């Protein structure tokens with residue numbers, strides 16, 4: 001019973017210690033300058049960027065109707081020509097009328113009438129004789145008119161027949177037109193939509209291709225940002241790494257071709273053949289800020305930067321700024337025991353170094369976990385011990401040994417894994433074996449001022465080229481380099 005009680009007490013103490021540690025984290029984290037950052041503006045709207053953007057309201061207005069029918073004045077009836085009244089003629093009364101017409105007609109009588117009739121008969125006969133040919137002529141004319149009317153009737157009937165025929169033809173054509181219309185409508189309703197779908201598919205593919213091209217163009221632009229690499233004569237001597245080149249007579253520090261694995265093609269690297277008996281493969285180099293180290297996972301995996309320059313001696317004996325690439329570093333350190341030499345320089349010219357007798361980078365599948373051991377040097381043992389400015393768990397957080405590699409697009413650090421807002425690489429400027437987060441930051445932002453401040457840092461964090469155990473968090477080194485070679489126990 002006593003033993004059980006003691007065991008329970010031990011468990012409780014251990015649990016309480018754990019919780020205390022967590023509380024310490026939180027208190028420390030709250031007090032750390034990392035947290036006191038300015039808040040980000042709300043982005044519910046998109047304000048215009050002054051001088052670069054403008055707002056143009058685009059509205060469609062239909063054009064006015066033109067050439068659609070001109071107004072014509074309505075025709076007016078022709079004016080009536082001046083009419084004049086005609087004198088009413090008095091009827092012929094055989095000379096029997098009164099002198100005044102209001103008095104009416106005076107009828108003749110007796111022989112007087114006979115004489116008058118005889119006299120009249122002559123006149124009438126003459127008139128009849130004159131009228132007769134006119135009547136004949138009129139009769140003939142009537143016949144002609146009759147014939148003409150008959151002919152017109154025939155023509156009219158013929159026309160009506162033609163019109164009838166035409167309407168039948170028109171009817172037939174109308175039917176055909178309706179058939180055509182139905183066919184076209186069906187085509188529009190069924191064939192066109194499917195064709196449009198096909199075209200939309202094609203359009204989507206074209207769009208994807210354009211996006212790919214734009215990405216490729218962007219990638220090319222990124223490449224073009226880097227300064228042009230000068231061509232260097234490649235030394236005849238080569239080997240699987242710089243140590244082998246040294247043994248084969250390559251004693252000058254310069255760019256060489258190495259081929260660690262005959263299965264893969266050789267690649268260029270800078271060999272330091274003078275420091276500590278030479279044989280060093282330069283895997284990391286910062287010296288003037290000419291290369292951006294804020295890069296993606298894939299770039300750190302493949303490597304980037306400039307291997308070396310020809311400063312006028314006919315061969316590339318001046319190293320550039322570069323990262324050899326995690327894949328190559330991993331391969332080199334896994335071939336055999338490897339040591340690493342980290343040399344650094346401040347802005348006054350002082351130099352220190354940190355050396356580890358064992359240095360191995362695991363493969364891609366384990367996110368290039370780093371393992372170091374066997375420190376010596378005068379820069380401070382950042383990779384194994386963390387920052388000496390910190391104590392307890394806070395120092396532990398800055399140890400790099402055993403960490404996976406992280407970049408701003410691949411968070412493998414120890415700072416709240418799974419929370420995308422807690423990314424050391426994003427805040428500290430480069431790819432590195434971040435913990436939570438660092439005591440050494442050789443791939444950080446390059447400050448030409450040396451000392452820098454929280455206000456100068458992009459995220460208010462110590463994102464410079466930092467080796468805390470030498471210069472603290474707020475001093476960015478002028479130069480730092482990492483070199484590896486096979487380790488031979490002497």
Ligand SMILES: [Ca+2]
Nearest residue numbers: 415416422423
């Ligand atoms: Ca994290």
